[in-house]
Amino acid sequence: MASFTLQGIPVSRGIAIGRAHLLRPAALDVRHYLVAQELVEAEVLRLQNAITQVHKELQTIWADLPQDAPTELGAFLDVHALILSDPMVSEAPLDIIRTRHYNAEWALVTQVDELSAQFDEIEDDYLRERKADIQQVAERVLKVLTDSADTVPRSDSIDERSANMIVVARDISPADMMQFRDVAFSGFVTDEGGQNSHTAIVSRSLGIPAVVGMGNASQLIEQDDWLIIDSDAGVVIVAPPTLVLEQYRERQSLLQKQRKKLGKLKKTPAVTQDGVEITLLANIELPADTTQAMEAGASGVGLFRSEFLFMERSGQAHRLPSEEEQFLAYRAAVQGMKGRPVTIRTLDVGADKPLDTTEHNILNPALGLRAIRYCLSEPQLFLTQLRAMLRASAFGPVKILVPMMAHNFEIEQTLAMIAQAKQELSAEGKEFDPEVPVGAMIEVPAAALALPMFVKKLDFLSIGTNDLIQYTLAIDRTDHEVAHLYDDLHPAILQLLQMVISAAEKAEIPVSICGGMAGDLRLTRLLTGMGFRELSMPAALLPEVKQAILNTRIDALQPHIKKILRSYDPVVIRETLAAMESAGQTLH
Known part of the structure; x- marks a missing residue:
């Protein structure tokens, strides 16, 4: 071959x-046929029985999870069980069987295709990819309906060819x-x-x-x-x-x-050869992710995406996670970090998200009612989340991070909502840290260009480089036709980063990077040389980034940093970046 x-x-x-x-996949080819009226309820029962069987399978798999299994797997299995219980998956296909007389497989695939189309419109990467959860759950039901054989080799059938x-x-x-x-x-x-x-x-x-x-x-x-x-x-x-x-x-x-060798660096502080300390933080999606963060030696959580609690909900108010449900999740993350700070981002979804897919029809969700705009338009939802975050702060250091800030009134309204949440909790006798730091994500160019508005009223800044690049360069980073234009070394991006770090240093407030650039090994020396002292990334990337920092001299980088920031020529920027790598590196 x-x-x-x-x-x-x-x-x-x-x-x-x-x-x-x-x-x-079982879903590639399913039979499509119409069921006679007298057989409709029998077909409904066939689908219900398949769903019940999959529920039992998921419970068995969860119960049999080995102790060394990744903690994420248990949480993902819980999510799949919730999806299977959601009326949009468990009941809507039954209505299709009854009204259209579709066979069970066809009805299930029809409903899943409709849900998948809604998810395709989602701007947020993490939420959009939760479409796969629904498809995977449906595929599991289809395997039961079609009696598909398990194609994974078992341990007793492993030979040299399958090893x-x-x-x-x-x-x-x-x-x-x-x-x-x-x-x-x-x-x-x-x-x-x-x-x-x-x-x-x-x-x-x-x-x-x-x-x-x-x-x-x-x-x-x-x-x-x-x-x-x-x-x-x-x-x-x-x-x-x-x-x-x-x-x-x-x-x-x-x-x-x-x-x-990298595993031995877990307890070693991330300090450069010339004595500059860099704080390395972990990005997490689930409370259970704190286990990996601690194992990687993270100094805290720089970004806890709270969206996972809200995903796969149908949008009715009673189906949103309660304050108690959110509080327990946030508290689990705080306790999991054992006294190290946890930065929780407020809900970063929009009107185009699964929280509500019926009320709005926006042409460009990236520019629509999303993130803080959405939260301020749903004050009760926002207040509930803020109360849960504040309550979690009684169990360890918590920071509240607000995404997509761009306007002064957004800052003022957010701070007013936090003040209201504190007042309510105090009146109810519930404990919280009254000095919880509040920060803004800098991911809209307007925010980077109007930093004095932010540094006067907030306690810290965190740069979301993924969205900042997308909005600055006017490209959809999920569109493969323009993906080649996504450039984290574009002169405009570097200038905006420099503006943010300069304003933060002048105001003496912390600034971190929690976007993709923070975990990019080829950019570690560039960012630290520019003055960034906090980098947040997936836990698995921490050891290599730490090693790069340990082998770096910040003072040796400065001539190259100045040259990069003065240049608007992509070739010069990349050549200087390559030269800086060797100049800033001190090998042991």
């Missing part, structure tokens, strides 16, 4: 070498991933997914190489093909030549040795 290479989205680090094991297998699939659900626990799998390749898909999150937590968003890889790759995953480059090499295979085996061995 001729060798060929596929390109996708890298979501973890490292190299995997093994044979392909294809998982075929070190690389799972190739359209997508992989958390429940399916648990079937691999007895299998010597070494990597994941999926057609769908992005940086925040379950496959991405779990592969990062496991430290397993993965490439997602590959389009049609599962159709091009055949069972038992030899594969190389280069997850640093987002590349999968199919049927590699012997010479290429040997080269990658050498690289893989070297990476494994380096990873063992």
Whole structure:
């Protein structure tokens, strides 16, 4: 077989070498037929029985989770159980059977397709990719309906050909991933997914190489093909030549040795060779993520995305998470960090999100009623979340981070809402930290250009580089047709970053970076040289970034930093960045 290479989205680090094991989705081909009137209720019962069976399967998988399983898996299984109980999934297809006389499989796929189309309109990466949860739950029900055989090899059937297998699939659900626990799998390749898909999150937590968003890889790759995953480059090499295979085996061995050395840095402070201390924080999506953050040696949580509590809700007020539910989640994260600060971002969704898909019809959700705009338009929802965050602050240091700030009235209204929440809690005798710091995410160019408005009234700033780049360069970072224009080294981006750090230093308030640039190893010296002293990133990236900091001299970087900030030539910027890497590095 001729060798060929596929390109996708890298979501973890490292190299995997093994044979392909294809998982075929049950939902690709379902039967479509109309059910006679007298058989409709029997068809309804068939679907209900399948849903009940999947509920039992999820409960069994959850109960059998091994102690060393990633903590995210339990939480994801809980999410899938909630989805399965949601009327939009468990009841709406029954109505389709009764009204349209569709067979059970057709009715389920019809409803899931409709829900998926709604999720495609979501701007937020994390929430948009939760569409996969609904599809994975439906696929599990379809497997029961169609009596599909389990295609994952069990531990007693593993031989040399299935050892070190690389799972190739359209997508992989958390429940399916648990079937691999007895299998010597070494990597994941999926057609769908992005940086925040379950496959991405779990592969990062496991430290397993993965490439997602590959389009049609599962159709091009055949069972038992030899594969190389280069997850640093987002590349999968199919049927590699012997010479290429040997080269990658050498690289893989070297990476494994380096990873063992990095593990020893857990308790080492991130201090440069010339004595500059850098605070390394973790981004988390779930309270359970604090385990990985602590294991990686994070000094705290720089970004706790609170959206996971709200996702997969149908939008009715009674279905939103209660104050108590939110409080318990925030408290779990705070306690999990054992006294280290936890920065919780307020709800970053919009009117186009699943919280409410009926009231608004906006042409461009990126410019619509999202983040703080949405929260201020739903004051009771916002107040409930603020009360829960404040209550969690009684159990450890908490910071409140507000996304997409751009206007003075947004700052004032937010602070007024926090004051109201404090007043209510005090009146009720509930404990909280009255001095909880409040900060703004700088992700809209207007905020970066009007910083005095922010630094006078807020306690800290955090730069969301992903959105800042998207809004500054006027590109949709999820659109593959313009993805090549997404440039974190664009002169305008560098100028905005410099403006923020300068204003923060002058006002003597902390400023961190919690976007993708913070965990990009090639930018570590650039950011620290510019003056950033707090970087927040996925926990798995912390050790390598820390090592780069330990081998850096900030004073040696300054001539290069000045040259980069003076230049508007992309070639000069990248050449200077490369020169700075060697200049700022002190090898042991």
